[in-house]
Amino acid sequence: MFRFFSRFCFLILALLLLSFALRAQHLTGSYGVAHSPDLGRSSYTWQLDYRQNFAQQLAWSAAWINEGHFPGHHRDGVTGQLWWRTAFLDGRLVLALGGGPYHFFDTQNQPGGDSIISRGWAPIGSVSLNYHPVARWFLRATANTIRPKGDDVTMNTFALGVGYRLWDEPKAIGKTERDPEVAVRRSLDHELTLYGGRTIVNASVGEGATAVSLEYRRHLTPAIDWTLSWLNEGDPEAVRRQGLTTQLWLGRRFWNERLVLGFGGGIYYAVDRERADPPADDPENLMPIVSPTIGYRFGERWIARFVWHRAISDYHRDSDVFLAGIGRRW
Structure with missing residues (x-):
């Protein structure tokens, strides 16, 4: 599993990394x-x-x-x-x-x-x-x-x-790096976001369920973020999972730092109460997780963010978790 996960993430992250020098x-x-x-x-x-x-x-x-x-x-x-x-x-x-x-x-x-x-x-x-x-x-x-x-x-x-x-707006038209509002948005490296949304399990059994998440995001560089999140996928019958995720993200910012696009990959430590008797050689509770995100910053300290998590299981219970939330930056 981790072999294809690494190839999957490398494909997207390499392409995003290439985009930083381009318009x-x-x-x-x-x-x-x-x-x-x-x-x-x-x-x-x-x-x-x-x-x-x-x-x-x-x-x-x-x-x-x-x-x-x-x-x-x-x-x-x-x-x-x-x-x-x-x-x-x-x-x-x-x-x-x-x-x-x-x-x-x-x-x-x-x-x-x-x-x-x-x-x-x-x-x-x-x-x-x-x-x-x-x-x-x-x-x-x-x-x-x-x-x-x-x-x-x-x-x-x-x-x-x-x-x-x-594309990035021309500096003669938009706000420059010296603009106080842009400078404040760039200086806020911490973000805490509360999400609500929907879980869809990729299986022929079960239904959708309400999902919730709480995410802490740290801006390491203008292009790289790290997150630690609690994710509860609800109870869509096929799974009943919740746990912690940690991810690294690559992203780009547009419109004077207001619009944020990114892609993340990492590990999901999940407990599934619907799964009975997992194999003894299974990496206990660990799953790859990959996620695109889009956010819009309003005011100096608030952000509206959408995240789409794809949790990749090794027991035929992959899930898509669609989340929208409001975050506070400091």
């Missing part, structure tokens, strides 16, 4: 249709995409793709891709071709009503078309083909979405 970041949300030629069926798909241009015709991206629900397969995953791009109509229309590795989590139904989670790697190829009607907002059409080896199913997706260009 012209694009954030896109898309929704559409997924079709599996192996299963002969179609379903929905949605995708969250962060793309970064680093040359006139080259870009990289990190994306989360949900491939919908098929009989016996509920698959999603993360990808990092390299893109070649070309522009038309004075830059308003941009065509891009991309490819890279895709790490997937496939919840597969089993006889008796239970399920297992199959994880693996697959190549992904993509084509996208952007239309930029105004300076920052754009429309995007994206087509993906995911082709795993062995018994894992091939998937083709097509989605339409809306995107926004993120």
